[in-house]
Amino acid sequence: MNASKASRPGVCKYYLRSAVVAVGCGFAGSLHAQDASRYQIEGDAASGTSGVIGQVFDTVKPVTEAGFNGLFQLLDNQPIALILLAIALGTLIGRFSFKTISLGPTAGTVVVGLVLSMIAEAGFGITYSIPGILSSFMLLLYIYALGLKVGPQFFSSLRKGGLAFVVIGLIVWSLNWVIAYFGAMLAGLAPGYATGLISGSYTITAILGVGQNALDSGAYVPPDGMTVEEVGANMAAAYAISYVLSSVGIILLIRYLPRIFGYDAVADAKLAAADYSGGATDSVPGGPGALILGFSRFDLRAFSVTHKSFIGRTLSQLADDFPQAPILRVVRDGEIVDLTSDPAVQKDDIVTVRADVHDLILKDGELIGPESDDPLARNIPMQVADVHVSVRKMCGKSLADLGRVMPGGVTVQALFRAGNELPLGPKSDVQFGDVLRLTGPDAAVLETAKRLGGHVSLPTMTSEVMYLAIAMLLGYLVGIVTVTISGIPFAFGTSPGVIMAGIGVSYWRSRNPHFGGPVHEGARSFLQDFGLNAFVAVLSANVGPKVISALGGDTILWLALIGLAAALIPPLVAFWVGIKLFGLNSIISDGATAGARNNTPGLEAIIEESRSSVAAVPYPVSYALTTVLALIGGYLSMILS
Incomplete structure (x- = not known):
């Protein structure tokens, strides 16, 4: 049907009924693509707009x-949308708390991913299968970022508690294996269930691989x-x-282990951070918060010159007499004076002077004159x-x-040697x-860096x-890198490998802040x-359908009981x-226990609960040990079945 001039009002009326606004005679849209085919809109711009709107509603219509x-x-068709929805809803759910107990964003995302995938499978026969490479890559980004934060403290942790971390790892691994294997035997479960219980309760999918290899x-x-x-x-x-x-x-469990045993997670995290930092109060070079211009006993103050002892004297003369309070700026009649001519x-x-605030308050007001709030003088x-x-x-x-020998106004806030903060004194x-x-x-700091011969690492x-x-x-x-011994593949693991890379970068940056380039804390x-x-989000969406297929009979009750016991009892004991x-x-x-459980989300949970990343310090030690032992144990559980 051609749209003549006489028919245009009817066309506009039709579009208004369809909730699409037509502006003028040459602009119109359609609700559905088939509606657009009924009308021919004159003008290239109008037809282009109509086509775009029609395509949008073609996408939305099947869903509605x-x-x-x-x-x-x-x-299912757009897995990225599924991931983002799970993260958004999971984070929202994780914020709700009941008597100070909450899931947190990580556990909340797990729950949402499972629920969405199980509803899709049970209600509509849709099985989500998101490529594992996406989840693996996102996990490695998390692991590397965590390594950057805890690197300088990692080697200190080996000296302070290396043996304890190894023992914790052995306890978690051995108890998990005993509970899962003998639990399946006592329950009379068929071959294969014990290995699956070890893999699932330990949340290490690779154990299924070695079991299948057997x-x-x-x-x-x-x-x-x-x-x-x-x-x-x-x-x-x-x-x-x-x-x-x-x-x-x-x-x-990992999140609330300190609370279960009567400890304050936040307070203990502060003590641990101080202990593993050697009593240092400043963040190591390259670490989070290293280049934040926070509190300092040195500050800028401005004074109007009224005392005769200052009037008529040059800046160089005043600098010799008052080296601890250098003059950084002179304002005269509303203009900044050039200081290069002394x-x-x-x-x-x-x-404007910069010095210890205590000295400025007690002395310089009387020595120079009354304090000024002139913004031009203070805006340095x-x-x-x-x-x-x-x-x-x-x-x-x-x-x-x-x-x-340093330019005026530059002060040393902290001194680091081999990555360790040293006490400051004259x-x-x-x-x-x-x-x-x-x-x-700015200019004085850059000049000082040039005299010291070093690159300047500035906030970025x-x-x-x-x-x-x-x-x-x-x-x-x-x-x-994998080495196979007696049919069992041994590998360090990509997660420990990447976190050690992050630890290495941050460790060397603490000794040379220019190494590795800037990494903004945000x-x-x-x-x-x-x-x-x-x-x-990806992991929970993929595993949800398997739960549906495994439901049925009394076996599921035994699997649930044994699986929970094998998952939760060993960390409590360790x-x-x-x-x-x-x-x-x-x-x-707690951090060593999370590593022994190979549970990265649990580590993040205790980091959130304690408001500190210090729990990640022992994590790689027990993680690497139990990764190897878990694979050996999984292989043995299959053979002994």
Whole structure:
């Protein structure tokens, strides 16, 4: 049907009824593509707009017409939408608390992912299957970001509690194996269930792989009346049931272990952070919060010159008499005076000094004149920077000597040697390779860095992607190297490999802040939070349908009971051993327990609960140990079945 001039009002009326606004005679839209075919809109712009709107509604219409079925089908067709929905709803649910107990965003995302996938499977026959490479990559981003934060403390943890972390790992692994294997035997469960229970309750999918390897290689031969496929199905069913329950249960347990035993997670985390930092009060170079211009006893003050002892004297003369309060700016008649010519100070000039606030309050008001709030005098950009000392002639000087050669207004906020913060005092000496954290006016800090021979590491809103990619690649390659002994594949693991890469980068950056490029703390924190939640969203969405297929009979009850016992009892015992027998801080013991359980979401849960990342310090030690032992145990459980 052609749209003539006489018919245009009817066309516009039709579009208004369809809730699409037509502006003028040459602009119109359609609700559905088939509606657009009924009318020919004149003008290229109008026809283009109509086509675009029609395509939009063509996408939306199947979903709206099919209701919930269409929604879950859309999530199947667009897995990114499913992941983002699970993260958004999971984070929202995780914020709700009951008597100070909450799921947290990670466990909340797990629950939402499971519920969505189970509804899709049970209600509409839709099975979600999101490519595992996405979840694996997001997990590695999280692991690397975490390594960047805890790197300098990692090696200190080995010296302080290496043996305790190993024992905690052995306890968790051995108890898990005993409970799962003998629990399945006592319940009379068929072959395959024990290995699946170990894999699911430990939340290590790779154990299924070694169990299947024992079947495929003939190391285990099923009894008469059972096929290899049936044993494999038993493993998968036990894995699915125990994995789902363990995933949520272990996150909550790890999160609240200190509280269960009567400890304050936040207070203990502060004690642990101080202990593992050697009593340091400043963040190590390259670490979170390192270049934040926070509280300092040195500050800018402005004074109007009225005292005769100041009037008529040059800046260089005043600097010799008052080296601890250098003049940074002179304002005269509303204009900034050029200081390069060493001008003399005149009456009613406003001078800006930077010194210890205590001295300024008690002395300089009387010595110079009344304090001024002139914004021009006080508006001096300040900077904080980490500078690596690489000029030999500066080595051996005390901080007092160094202060005499530094430009006015620059102060040393912290001194680091080999990544460790040293006490500050006038006689503290500076050695080659030390890192000085300087504060002061921009130009003065840059000039000081030039004299010390080091690169300036300044606060930045950007992060170096190249170093991140190279470090993660090296850690990943180390992790995938596999050695097979007696049919059992042994590998360090990609997660330990990548976290060690992050630890290595941050460790070396604490000694040379220019190494590895800048990493903005906001970007690092985002990678840590989003990476883990995206990982668990994919994992829970994929495993949900397996729960549906495994439901049925009395077997599911045994799988649930044994799986929960194997998942939760070993961490409780190991945590108790850590705090009672080894005297570990509750947060450090919890972090080692999370590593022994190979449970990264649980680690994030205790980090959230304690408001500190110090729990991640012992995590790689017990994680790497139990990763290897868990694979050996899974293989043995299949053979012994």
